[in-house]
Amino acid sequence: MKETKLYEEKVVDAHEEHHEQSFIRKYIFSEDHKTIAKQFLITGIFWAIIGGAFSFLFRIQLGFPNVDLTSLSPIIGNWLTPQGKIDPEVYLALITMHGTIMVFFVLTAGLSGTFLNFLIPLQLGARDMASGFLNMFSYWFFFLSSVIMLTSIFVEGGPASGGWTVYPPLSALPQAVSGSGLGMTLWLVSMSFFVVSALLGALNYITTVINLRTEGMTFFRMPLTIWAFLITAILGVLSFPVLLSAALLLIMDRTFGTSFYLSDIYIAGEALSNQGGSAILFQHLFWFLGHPEVYIVILPSLGIASEVIATCSRKPIFGYKAMVYSLIGIGILSFVVWAHHMFISGMNPFLGSVFTILTLIIAVPSAIKSFNYIATLWRGNIIFTPAMLFSIGLVSFFISGGVTGLFLGNSVIDINLHDTYFVVAHFHIVMGSASFFGLFSGVYHWFPKMFGRMMNRNLGYVHFWFTFIGAYLVFFPLHYIGIAGFPRRYYSFTNFEAGKIESFMDLNVFVTIAAGITFAAQFIFLFNFFYSIYRGRKASQNPWKSNTLEWTTPVNPGHGNWPGKIPKVERWAYDYSKPGAKEDFIPQNVPYSKTPESNLPEDEHH
Amino acid sequence: MNFIFLLIGLLLVIVLFQIFRSSEILGAATKKTSKLFEDGNNRYNAILGVIFLIGLIFSIFWYAIKEYKNYNLPIASEHAPDVELLFWVTMAITMSVFVVTQIVMFYFGYKYQYQEDRIAEYYTENNKLEIIWTIIPAIVLTVLIGWGLYKWNEVTGPAPADSEVIELVGYQFAWASRYPGDDNKLGSYNYKLTDVENIVGIDFSDSASLDDFMPREIHIPKGKPVLLKIRARDVIHSVYLPYFRAQMNAVPGMPTQLWFIPTKTTQEMREEMGNDNFNYEIICNKICGRAHFSMKQNLIVEEEWEYIKWKKSQDSWIKKNPDYFANFLKNNANDLAVLNNDYERN
Ligand code: HEM
Ligand SMILES: [Cu+2]
Ligand SMILES: [Cu+2]
Numbered sequence: 045m046k047e048t049k050l051y052e053e054k055v056v057d058a059h060e061e062h063h064e065q066s067f068i069r070k071y072i073f074s075e076d077h078k079t080i081a082k083q084f085l086i087t088g089i090f091w092a093i094i095g096g097a098f099s100f101l102f103r104i105q106l107g108f109p110n111v112d113l114t115s116l117s118p119i120i121g122n123w124l125t126p127q128g129k130i131d132p133e134v135y136l137a138l139i140t141m142h143g144t145i146m147v148f149f150v151l152t153a154g155l156s157g158t159f160l161n162f163l164i165p166l167q168l169g170a171r172d173m174a175s176g177f178l179n180m181f182s183y184w185f186f187f188l189s190s191v192i193m194l195t196s197i198f199v200e201g202g203p204a205s206g207g208w209t210v211y212p213p214l215s216a217l218p219q220a221v222s223g224s225g226l227g228m229t230l231w232l233v234s235m236s237f238f239v240v241s242a243l244l245g246a247l248n249y250i251t252t253v254i255n256l257r258t259e260g261m262t263f264f265r266m267p268l269t270i271w272a273f274l275i276t277a278i279l280g281v282l283s284f285p286v287l288l289s290a291a292l293l294l295i296m297d298r299t300f301g302t303s304f305y306l307s308d309i310y311i312a313g314e315a316l317s318n319q320g321g322s323a324i325l326f327q328h329l330f331w332f333l334g335h336p337e338v339y340i341v342i343l344p345s346l347g348i349a350s351e352v353i354a355t356c357s358r359k360p361i362f363g364y365k366a367m368v369y370s371l372i373g374i375g376i377l378s379f380v381v382w383a384h385h386m387f388i389s390g391m392n393p394f395l396g397s398v399f400t401i402l403t404l405i406i407a408v409p410s411a412i413k414s415f416n417y418i419a420t421l422w423r424g425n426i427i428f429t430p431a432m433l434f435s436i437g438l439v440s441f442f443i444s445g446g447v448t449g450l451f452l453g454n455s456v457i458d459i460n461l462h463d464t465y466f467v468v469a470h471f472h473i474v475m476g477s478a479s480f481f482g483l484f485s486g487v488y489h490w491f492p493k494m495f496g497r498m499m500n501r502n503l504g505y506v507h508f509w510f511t512f513i514g515a516y517l518v519f520f521p522l523h524y525i526g527i528a529g530f531p532r533r534y535y536s537f538t539n540f541e542a543g544k545i546e547s548f549m550d551l552n553v554f555v556t557i558a559a560g561i562t563f564a565a566q567f568i569f570l571f572n573f574f575y576s577i578y579r580g581r582k583a584s585q586n587p588w589k590s591n592t593l594e595w596t597t598p599v600n601p602g603h604g605n606w607p608g609k610i611p612k613v614e615r616w617a618y619d620y621s622k623p624g625a626k627e628d629f630i631p632q633n634v635p636y637s638k639t640p641e642s643n644l645p646e647d648e649h650h
Numbered sequence: 651m652n653f654i655f656l657l658i659g660l661l662l663v664i665v666l667f668q669i670f671r672s673s674e675i676l677g678a679a680t681k682k683t684s685k686l687f688e689d690g691n692n693r694y695n696a697i698l699g700v701i702f703l704i705g706l707i708f709s710i711f712w713y714a715i716k717e718y719k720n721y722n723l724p725i726a727s728e729h730a731p732d733v734e735l736l737f738w739v740t741m742a743i744t745m746s747v748f749v750v751t752q753i754v755m756f757y758f759g760y761k762y763q764y765q766e767d768r769i770a771e772y773y774t775e776n777n778k779l780e781i782i783w784t785i786i787p788a789i790v791l792t793v794l795i796g797w798g799l800y801k802w803n804e805v806t807g808p809a810p811a812d813s814e815v816i817e818l819v820g821y822q823f824a825w826a827s828r829y830p831g832d833d834n835k836l837g838s839y840n841y842k843l844t845d846v847e848n849i850v851g852i853d854f855s856d857s858a859s860l861d862d863f864m865p866r867e868i869h870i871p872k873g874k875p876v877l878l879k880i881r882a883r884d885v886i887h888s889v890y891l892p893y894f895r896a897q898m899n900a901v902p903g904m905p906t907q908l909w910f911i912p913t914k915t916t917q918e919m920r921e922e923m924g925n926d927n928f929n930y931e932i933i934c935n936k937i938c939g940r941a942h943f944s945m946k947q948n949l950i951v952e953e954e955w956e957y958i959k960w961k962k963s964q965d966s967w968i969k970k971n972p973d974y975f976a977n978f979l980k981n982n983a984n985d986l987a988v989l990n991n992d993y994e995r996n
Contacts, residue, residue, distance in 0.1 A: 307903025
């Protein structure tokens with residue numbers, strides 16, 4: 045741990061040199077991980093509002109297909125047909141943008157960018173990321189990517205509209221759908237910058253975790269948050285480059301007439317010359333990122349939940365080691381299950397068998413994690429802070445959305461469920477809602493550390509209950525229409541086999557209303573968040589009486605995080621309610637020599 | 651109407667503001683205490699959790715039972731009942747896990763809510779427990795996988811030799827079908843031959859193409875294996891047949907296939923569902939552009955004798971499009987002398 049010390053001194057020096065940072069260096073081109081985290085968070089919130097608004101728009105189309113939206117024309121004028129309805133291609137563009145925004149911009153950049161940046165140095169006892177400079181670039185590449193994606197919404201022909209998975213040939217041929225013109229080009233450029241951002245971020249996170257742990261912070265003393273973040277970052281480094289190559293090949297097919305994905309196509313009255321390409325090659329490449337991606341989305345949230353549930357149950361997390369091994373197991377397995385998205389893509393059915401086996405294996409570590417969260421609650425002393433409620437909500441969603449994976453992962457059952465609303469229900473619950481709840485949980489929990497103030501609790505409770513009940517009401521009913529064989533990405537179901545549509549119209553109306561209320565309830569959060577930044581109650585140093593190192597910094601940690609020496613870590617992060625201890629928590633920097641009354645024989649292992 | 655909404659909105663904002671203020675005031679009053687929470691909300695949240703749990707489980711099952719007939723489509727193919735059984739066994743297992751874990755979780759939340767004079771149990775691990783809840787899911791999953799793969803191999807395995815072979819071509823935004831005709835052999839095709847008339851690019855230099863016919867509606871016989879040879883012309887589509895529990899993507903440049911044995915004619919299904927307008931449909935289930943949502947094609951299942959009769963009544967494509975074929979012959983006169991004879995015979 046000698047290197048850590050060297051680094052420490054260097055940073056302290058640097059810190060003193062430019063004490064008076066200019067506004068731009070401090071808030072805009074900042075290299076401080078805490079500022080960068082907030083930049084990611086605010087940008088993520090911005091995107092979440094857009095992504096949410098889009099979903100409400102297309103939910104209106106699904107729930108009230110005959111409604112006249114002309115009154116909205118000042119905002120979305122050119123998206124409407126003369127009858128005031130959403131245009132079918134605009135509908136496809138909206139779902140595509142919604143999916144892209146939610147998965148990549150909110151739950152990858154917004155979530156990882158915020159919490160990996162904020163917590164890794166603070167919980168490990170580092171003064172900053174390994175490279176603040178690259179970290180700054182990571183944000184600004186994301187910003188650039190965001191600007192391009194946002195621009196694409198307003199260009200001629202509209203944004204990409206082939207679904208967030210952008211399968212070619214649909215996405216490769218401007219003749220096929222208007223969104224495959226300039227909008228798609230911008231999508232690809234934007235995502236390429238996004239990958240650069242994700243890589244810069246992830247390399248930094250990994251390096252920091254490996255090299256900059258403070259003295260005494262062995263791997264098995266790291267809080268589970270950090271373990272989850274580390275695995276997330278490793279998944280990112282290994283999988284995002286593959287998305288980049290998929291995108292590059294698609295760019296070539298689109299602009300240079302290559303035939304990576306195109307073959308034997310007759311479209312718009314013309315037989316194209318492309319031959320020998322493979323449309324499902326793209327799917328393999330896409331899902332080679334795409335499946336790890338869903339774990340990139342959920343793992344940080346699971347990490348946050350581990351920390352919050354332990355702290356607010358005043359109990360050690362149950363089965364720390366098992367949690368770590370499950371994380372590693374999920375991480376490894378997540379790379380060998382991608383083709384479960386392609387059972388009926390036309391790939392060899394034998395391949396389907398292999399991926400069925402691998403997919404269902406990944407359910408085991410996921411189940412272990414769920415059981416361990418619940419076991420942590422057992423005989424706890426539970427405090428329902430808003431963060432705790434959101435973490436419990438996360439576990440609830442992780443289970444209810446996870447179990448439906450056993451249907452979709454079993455290839456023979458998936459034949460009939462693939463691309464139906466059952467899938468939409470599944471991933472919105474297990475990935476969308478669970479991950480979002482982790483995000484909320486993290487914001488409520490670490491807000492005092494981020495802004496030195498508390499968020500309003502009561503509004504937090506109201507926000508939680510509206511969102512929790514709301515999300516179940518919005519997404520659970522989709523299972524039923526999925527089992528009934530309703531395809532996703534359908535603009536309307538009126539052209540569908542007679543009789544069927546009427547029977548589910550009431551459910552669709554119900555879901556849309558629930559979505560509206562749930563979406564509206566998010567403004568409670570937004571108010572609470574922005575109000576509390578400026579006017580919230582001043583936080584104390586360790587408001588949740590938590591063990592991890594970030595709570596040993598000053599209420600408003602400056603550049604370098606700890607004014608003096610970095611604390612040394614003496615124990616694991618979960619000494620809550622230790623028998624004999626004076627208080628119900630013992631922070632990680634308290635040496636065993638100071639707690640003779642509570643030391644246990646097995647403490648050497650921690 | 652708008653006024654009422656406005657009023658409700660206003661009321662909500664006022665209520666929220668009161669909620670907001672009450673905790674700000676309370677918070678300020680008890681600022682100095684070391685307690686982790688300042689009011690009775692802990693208890694309310696625990697109780698709400700239990701109420702939520704009951705509501706959740708009740709409504710899921712209530713709807714599932716009430717609407718069973720509605721979301722559970724009747725089955726009309728031979729492999730489907732077994733798959734359906736697996737589906738419902740999986741459902742039973744997963745719903746039990748779901749119900750038990752949610753009950754336990756919210757019950758713990760209620761039972762172990764914070765009390766100042768209690769201390770949580772310092773309980774870090776229990777290897778036996780961990781092993782149990784690793785092994786049991788592993789065993790259950792093995793059974794589900796084994797069963798699933800057994801059926802999967804059957805369903806995706808080679809079609810029986812006596813299958814009715816039909817070519818199905820997806821394009822924006824419809825399905826075209828081609829039957830092999832009397833020779834029971836589909837003629838070859840070449841996408842470069844596609845045009846407005848010859849929409850699936852039939853290659854007439856292959857004599858097997860000459861008797862192929864392309865009907866307006868797709869008919870298939872009940873009780874006989876039907877093998878769909880699937881192609882796409884422009885972008886990816888998906889042949890989705892929910893009543894037969896069958897689906898396969900249609901991919902440009904990569905022919906795919908799917909087979910099944912229909913067990914109920916359209917007429918029988920109409921009677922079963924009490925709906926005289928019922929029709930089986932091939933619906934497109936892969937996003938393919940503007941009119942994806944309306945890309946469908948009726949499929950008629952009939953008794954085998956009806957099917958044979960219907961097939962007999964169909965004219966070959968070239969008979970329906972004599973000009974096209976005459977042109978084709980003219981352009982390829984030299985190397986097609988042989989074929990010409992074939993045509994005369996037809
Ligand atoms: C505000 C609440 C939300 C509502 C009401 C909502 C609703 C929907 C609906 C109805 C669809 C299917 C549209 C169709 O197939 O025609 C959809 C698609 C999708 N949603 Fe959401 N959603 C919400 C939040 C989220 C979140 C948090 C995520 C994050 C994972 C997400 C990710 C996606 C994705 C990836 C798709 C697929 C897009 C595609 O088909 O390409 N959504 N959403
Ligand atoms: Cu996956
Ligand atoms: Cu389609």
